[in-house]
Amino acid sequence: MALEYSINYVANNRYENPVKEAHWQFTIIPEANSSQEQITVSFQNSLHIPHDISINGYGFQTLRVSARQPLSEVVFEASFKLMKKEVNPFDFQPEGNIEQTYKKMGGLDFKIDFEPFLRCTRLTNLPMEYGDIFRFDFSKAVFDNLIDLNKWTYEHLYFKTNVTNVDTTLKEIIEKRHGVCQDFTHLFCTLARANGVPARYVSGYLHQGNGYFGDSQMHAWAETYIPNIGWVGFDPTNNLLANTNHIKVAHGKDYNDCSPLKGVVYTVGTNETSHTVKVKGEQQ
Amino acid sequence: MLTKFYLKTKKFPNKCKIFISEAPKNRYLLGKNHFMTNLENQIFSSYQRNPELYDEIYDQKGDIKEVYQKLFELYGEHSIEDYVNLNAKAKSSFFNQGITFQVYGDNDSKEKIFPFDLFPRIIAPEEWDIIERGAIQRSKALNLFLWDVYHEKKIIRQGVVPMDLIGSSVNYLDKMNGVDPTGGIYNHISGTDVIKHNDGKYYVLEDNIRCPSGVSYVICNRTALKRALFGVFNHYQTHTVTNYAENLLELLESVKPKGVDVPTCVVITPGMYNSAFYEHSYLAKTMGVELVEGRDLFVENDFVYMKTIRGPEKVDVIYRRIDDLFIDPLEFRPDSTLGVPGLFAAYKKGNVTLANAPGTGVADDKAVYTYMPEIIKYYLDEEPILNNVYTYHCSRPDELKYVLEHIPELVIKPVDEAGGYGISIGNRLTKQEVERVKIEVEANPRKYVAQPIMSLSVHPTYIDESESFEQRHVDLRTFTVMGKDKEFVLKGGLTRVALQKGNLIVNSSQGGGSKDTWVLKK
Numbered sequence: 188m189a190l191e192y193s194i195n196y197v198a199n200n201r202y203e204n205p206v207k208e209a210h211w212q213f214t215i216i217p218e219a220n221s222s223q224e225q226i227t228v229s230f231q232n233s234l235h236i237p238h239d240i241s242i243n244g245y246g247f248q249t250l251r252v253s254a255r256q257p258l259s260e261v262v263f264e265a266s267f268k269l270m271k272k273e274v275n276p277f278d279f280q281p282e283g284n285i286e287q288t289y290k291k292m293g294g295l296d297f298k299i300d301f302e303p304f305l306r307c308t309r310l311t312n313l314p315m316e317y318g319d320i321f322r323f324d325f326s327k328a329v330f331d332n333l334i335d336l337n338k339w340t341y342e343h344l345y346f347k348t349n350v351t352n353v354d355t356t357l358k359e360i361i362e363k364r365h366g367v368c369q370d371f372t373h374l375f376c377t378l379a380r381a382n383g384v385p386a387r388y389v390s391g392y393l394h395q396g397n398g399y400f401g402d403s404q405m406h407a408w409a410e411t412y413i414p415n416i417g418w419v420g421f422d423p424t425n426n427l428l429a430n431t432n433h434i435k436v437a438h439g440k441d442y443n444d445c446s447p448l449k450g451v452v453y454t455v456g457t458n459e460t461s462h463t464v465k466v467k468g469e470q471q
Numbered sequence: 472m473l474t475k476f477y478l479k480t481k482k483f484p485n486k487c488k489i490f491i492s493e494a495p496k497n498r499y500l501l502g503k504n505h506f507m508t509n510l511e512n513q514i515f516s517s518y519q520r521n522p523e524l525y526d527e528i529y530d531q532k533g534d535i536k537e538v539y540q541k542l543f544e545l546y547g548e549h550s551i552e553d554y555v556n557l558n559a560k561a562k563s564s565f566f567n568q569g570i571t572f573q574v575y576g577d578n579d580s581k582e583k584i585f586p587f588d589l590f591p592r593i594i595a596p597e598e599w600d601i602i603e604r605g606a607i608q609r610s611k612a613l614n615l616f617l618w619d620v621y622h623e624k625k626i627i628r629q630g631v632v633p634m635d636l637i638g639s640s641v642n643y644l645d646k647m648n649g650v651d652p653t654g655g656i657y658n659h660i661s662g663t664d665v666i667k668h669n670d671g672k673y674y675v676l677e678d679n680i681r682c683p684s685g686v687s688y689v690i691c692n693r694t695a696l697k698r699a700l701f702g703v704f705n706h707y708q709t710h711t712v713t714n715y716a717e718n719l720l721e722l723l724e725s726v727k728p729k730g731v732d733v734p735t736c737v738v739i740t741p742g743m744y745n746s747a748f749y750e751h752s753y754l755a756k757t758m759g760v761e762l763v764e765g766r767d768l769f770v771e772n773d774f775v776y777m778k779t780i781r782g783p784e785k786v787d788v789i790y791r792r793i794d795d796l797f798i799d800p801l802e803f804r805p806d807s808t809l810g811v812p813g814l815f816a817a818y819k820k821g822n823v824t825l826a827n828a829p830g831t832g833v834a835d836d837k838a839v840y841t842y843m844p845e846i847i848k849y850y851l852d853e854e855p856i857l858n859n860v861y862t863y864h865c866s867r868p869d870e871l872k873y874v875l876e877h878i879p880e881l882v883i884k885p886v887d888e889a890g891g892y893g894i895s896i897g898n899r900l901t902k903q904e905v906e907r908v909k910i911e912v913e914a915n916p917r918k919y920v921a922q923p924i925m926s927l928s929v930h931p932t933y934i935d936e937s938e939s940f941e942q943r944h945v946d947l948r949t950f951t952v953m954g955k956d957k958e959f960v961l962k963g964g965l966t967r968v969a970l971q972k973g974n975l976i977v978n979s980s981q982g983g984g985s986k987d988t989w990v991l992k993k
Contacts, residue, residue, distance in 0.1 A: 253812070298634060
């Protein structure tokens with residue numbers, strides 16, 4: 188059964204001192220893909236500054252606002268309507284010969300094709316001493332190993348807000364064992380890559396009201412590439428496979444490639460940003 | 472006479488001050504001129520030749536090369552004092568024109584003039600032909616390599632070069648995957664550093680294809696030399712170097728975005744505190760285009776505009792002298808104030824051309840250099856015209872064996888370190904150090920490459936301290952510009968001189984000087 192989603196995103200930015208010039212880039216528009224169909228996109232701000240619709244470095248849609256007038260507070264509000272098709276994550280053909288699959292993944296062509304998503308980034312850099320923290324069982328299928336990794340990540344970390352931030356290293360996350368969806372996703376991606384599976388960081392929305400972790404803000408999960416199957420979404424924060432409840436916005440190597448809000452602001456002093464995300468799904 | 476002098480000082484107070492600071496020595500020497508004798512090659516009377524080094528002005532038999540003969544005759548009429556005097560004049564002219572540079576991190580970071588020597592380097596037409604063809608060949612091959620690594624990556628799939636060249640390169644921008652730069656050009660401007668080894672052959676030391684600088688010095692050196700030594704210069708049929716800017720502009724215009732009729736080009740600079748700011752302003756001025764900083768531009772609906780007093784003006788081609796990671800704070804380093812928010816999206820949509828293209832830096836990695844002969848052969852099916860310094864990859868067992876046995880004759884370099892860190896020069900190591908390097912290389916063979924120690928050719932250079940000509944090592948930076956179906960190599964280049972005796976490092980930041988470089992017409 189398909190779901191029609193209404194998404195409302197509000198960001199309120201307050202600055203201690205007046206801002207002379209600012210540029211904001213929002214990567215918050217749900218992606219149009221085989222399971223998602225955009226119906227409406229609307230975006231406005233409290234200062235009535237016109238916006239551009241552009242793309243980020245990977246071609247995902249962005250909303251860009253440039254203010255050239257002094258300001259100390261601005262509220263952005265976006266609403267989206269979209270149709271999400273029923274997604275059954277288990278609906279695929281088996282991988283085939285396990286040995287051959289791993290052999291393919293070890294091959295040069297595979298490594299070239301998925302190079303960006305096999306790469307270590309600053310946020311997905313596995314510390315040497317944890318090199319063996321999660322090793323695949325190569326007698327099992329890739330998908331089954333990833334299911335195990337999803338569960339392992341879910342059990343290794345405790346969901347706790349306000350203890351980590353965008354600069355928290357993976358080492359700290361592994362050792363302190365807590366974090367939010369970004370941290371779960373970074374850890375999952377890092378370990379999938381360490382085992383030779385291409386993994387990308389996905390930013391998006393999560394259906395609210397089902398009691399999932401991470402649904403009060405924009406959510407993050409991972410997509411991994413399995414030969415003969417394709418990209419499969421894993422949500423390690425909830426020990427789930429991405430399904431009809433997951434609305435994808437963008438992907439990248441890590442959080443920095445698809446963070447929902449990027450800003451370049453010319454001011455001194457502190458600033459405060461608060462976000463509110465409302466996601467409502469109705470069965471069709 | 473007296474009044475005239477007085478008027479002059481009033482009119483150019485600055486000039487005089489600077490001149491006077493150098494004056495005591497000069498005046499003394501000027502006085503001596505009256506006793507000048509016309510001994511042949513007097514100014515070279517104390518020139519000492521080390522026979523082990525390749526001297527640019529002598530042929531194999533030890534005679535002065537034909538191209539330098541005339542120069543020798545002409546210089547022979549003068550004394551060293553004349554020369555000293557002229558050199559001082561040329562230097563003050565540099566200072567007055569503001570052609571200076573600063574070294575980062577120096578505590579007393581005074582502006583320095585780029586040490587300049589009036590004794591030119593002369594390159595015969597046949598020799599230049601090799602350099603020029605070689606520079607074009609390399610630039611073309613690197614351009615095809617860049618296209619390939621940002622598209623199908625055939626060269627890696629076919630095992631010609633290893634995966635690590637992109638996989639472990641910090642300069643590889645995966646966001647450039649699948650982007651087609653206008654005209655298919657990535658490295659619009661390349662600076663190829665060549666040296667002559669003691670076997671008399673040219674070797675490339677480095678390909679600089681990020682933001683190579685130095686071309687303004689080439690033109691200023693020529694201007695200064697012509698002013699000081701016109702009587703010598705006009706005895707030679709030398710190619711001009713002042714046509715660089717017009718060629719650069721023409722080729723930049725040839726890669727204008729689709730649908731643009733007459734493109735607006737600009738030069739973007741990090742600002743006046745950048746060590747090469749003089750060059751940025753020089754190039755903008757001579758091309759007749761605007762020199763801008765990031766804050767002078769803005770992006771709207773994925774088009775780039777320049778703020779002018781007449782309102783916004785659309786910009787089509789940007790010659791950028793800002794590194795990749797600083798061009799757009801929304802896409803790359805968020806703390807960059809040098810770039811333009813939204814520029815990369817405008818570029819990806821094909822609405823503006825950036826020269827050089829983002830991500831070009833992946834091809835001037837040290838590791839890529841070692842594969843240049845293979846890269847040239849692969850894309851152009853040609854033998855390299857300019858030699859590469861032979862590189863032993865310690866990851867290959869038989870080459871590792873050779874390296875371990877010949878460390879004192881080799882330079883050992885880590886593949887992934889930049890800026891000269893971790894380099895061991897074999898003939899400068901003690902026995903214990905050689906052993907230590909051996910152990911290190913054996914433990915991490917993949918991390919190291921080794922090259923024979925190159926002996927850069929030497930050229931007579933005037934040395935202030937000894938007030939005489941001495942042999943100093945030189946290299947040559949050439950400048951190649953590529954546009955749509957057209958390329959241009961500046962007939963000349965920057966001959967850089969290592970001013971310290973025996974020093975092989977010719978960088979201006981390390982106290983190197985420069986010479987005018989004459990390429991003779993056929």
